[in-house]
Amino acid sequence: MNAKRVLVAGAGLAGSLAAIHFAQLGHQVEIHERRPDPRGTGAGAGRSINLGLSQRGIRALDQVGLLGPVLAAAAPMRGRVIHQRDGELDFQPYGCHEDQILRSVLRDDLNRILLAEALEYPNVSARFGVTLTDLDRGSASAGPVCAFAGDSGPYQASADLVVGADGAFSAVRTRLLRGLPADFRQRVLPWGYKEFAIAAGPSGEVRSSPDALHVWPGDDGLIVAHPHVNGSLTATVFLPLAGERSFATLTTEKSVR
Ligand SMILES: Cc1cc2nc3c(=O)[nH]c(=O)nc-3n(C[C@H](O)[C@H](O)[C@H](O)COP(=O)(O)OP(=O)(O)OC[C@H]3O[C@@H](n4cnc5c(N)ncnc54)[C@H](O)[C@@H]3O)c2cc1C
Structure with missing residues (x-):
C-alpha cells in the first residue's frame, strides 16, 4: 500500500476518529483545527453537550480500540x-x-479521548488555532490544496486526500461545491x-x-x-x-x- 498524505480539517468527533483510522492504515495524517489545542491552557471549554452514544458510535469506537476507555466514563441508558x-x-x-x-457521554470528554489517541500515532501531526479559508480541488495530476489562516499568518497545505470534518457549517463543503452543478440544502x-x-x-x-x-x-x-x-x-x-x-x-x- 502507498502511504497517502491525508489532510483532516476539523478535530471534532468525526475528524479525530478519521485521523485514527487513516493513521492505523499507515497514512500520513495532518489535522488542522480552528480551536486551540485542548491539551493547552488556552483551550476554550465550548458548549458541554451530553451525547447518547448508540450502536453506530459504539461500533466506530470499538473498531479503533477505544470502546473500553469511553465506556468507563459513560452511564448506560x-x-x-x-x-x-x-x-x-x-x-x-x-x-x-x-x-x-445507549451510553451517555460528555461530548468534550469523548472528543478529548479521540484526539489524544490520534496524536499518539507518530504519523499524525496537528495544528491548532488555524481556520481553513479556501480549498482548490486540484486536478487529475495535482492533488487538492487548502489555504489556512492562523495567528502565525496564512499558509497553504497540499494533500492526496482532504477530509472535511469541519462541522455543520463546513467550509470544505462550501469550497468543494463552488462552480459545480451540485445541490446542497441546509435547514436551520x-x-x-x-x-x-x-x-x-x-x-x-x-x-x-x-x-x-x-x-x-x-x-x-x-x-x-x-x-x-x-x-x-x-x-x-x-x-x-x-x-x-x-x-x-x-x-x-x-x-x-
Ligand atoms: C444539543 C445537541 C445534542 C446532541 N445530541 C446528540 C446525541 O445524543 N447523540 C449523537 O450522536 N449526536 C448528538 N449531537 C450531534 C453531535 O454533537 C454531532 O453530530 C457531532 O459533534 C458532529 O461531529 P463533527 O466532528 O462532524 O463536527 P463537530 O463536532 O462540530 O466538529 C467540527 C470541528 O471542526 C472545527 N472547524 C470548524 N470550521 C473549521 C474551519 N474552517 N477550519 C478548521 N477547523 C474548523 C471546529 O472547531 C470543530 O472542532 C448533538 C448535538 C447537539 C448540538
Missing part, C-alpha cells in the same frame, strides 16, 4: 423515562438486548438549547430512575436529561429562539425559574 405532568413516570425501553442500550431550526445541572442527592443517590434518558415534554418545548456515572444529570432545555414562550423572553431569573 436502557430507555427513556417520560415524566408526565401528573408526576407519573413512563419507562420506554430502547430495546430487548444488552447491545441496544428556529430552536435553541441551554444546559443545566441536576446534582445527585445528598448521599450521592440519583434523584430519579438511573440508567435512562429523562424527558419532560411540554407544549412549547421540552427538557431532556442525561445521567452521569456519579448520579448527577445534565439537563437540556429546548425552546424556540423567538416568540411568546421562547428563550427571547427568559430575561430575568424569575422568568427562567
Whole structure:
C-alpha cells in the first residue's frame, strides 16, 4: 500500500476518529483545527453537550480500540423515562438486548479521548488555532490544496486526500461545491438549547430512575436529561429562539425559574 498524505480539517468527533483510522492504515495524517489545542491552557471549554452514544458510535469506537476507555466514563441508558405532568413516570425501553442500550457521554470528554489517541500515532501531526479559508480541488495530476489562516499568518497545505470534518457549517463543503452543478440544502431550526445541572442527592443517590434518558415534554418545548456515572444529570432545555414562550423572553431569573 502507498502511504497517502491525508489532510483532516476539523478535530471534532468525526475528524479525530478519521485521523485514527487513516493513521492505523499507515497514512500520513495532518489535522488542522480552528480551536486551540485542548491539551493547552488556552483551550476554550465550548458548549458541554451530553451525547447518547448508540450502536453506530459504539461500533466506530470499538473498531479503533477505544470502546473500553469511553465506556468507563459513560452511564448506560436502557430507555427513556417520560415524566408526565401528573408526576407519573413512563419507562420506554430502547430495546430487548444488552447491545441496544445507549451510553451517555460528555461530548468534550469523548472528543478529548479521540484526539489524544490520534496524536499518539507518530504519523499524525496537528495544528491548532488555524481556520481553513479556501480549498482548490486540484486536478487529475495535482492533488487538492487548502489555504489556512492562523495567528502565525496564512499558509497553504497540499494533500492526496482532504477530509472535511469541519462541522455543520463546513467550509470544505462550501469550497468543494463552488462552480459545480451540485445541490446542497441546509435547514436551520428556529430552536435553541441551554444546559443545566441536576446534582445527585445528598448521599450521592440519583434523584430519579438511573440508567435512562429523562424527558419532560411540554407544549412549547421540552427538557431532556442525561445521567452521569456519579448520579448527577445534565439537563437540556429546548425552546424556540423567538416568540411568546421562547428563550427571547427568559430575561430575568424569575422568568427562567
Ligand atoms: C444539543 C445537541 C445534542 C446532541 N445530541 C446528540 C446525541 O445524543 N447523540 C449523537 O450522536 N449526536 C448528538 N449531537 C450531534 C453531535 O454533537 C454531532 O453530530 C457531532 O459533534 C458532529 O461531529 P463533527 O466532528 O462532524 O463536527 P463537530 O463536532 O462540530 O466538529 C467540527 C470541528 O471542526 C472545527 N472547524 C470548524 N470550521 C473549521 C474551519 N474552517 N477550519 C478548521 N477547523 C474548523 C471546529 O472547531 C470543530 O472542532 C448533538 C448535538 C447537539 C448540538
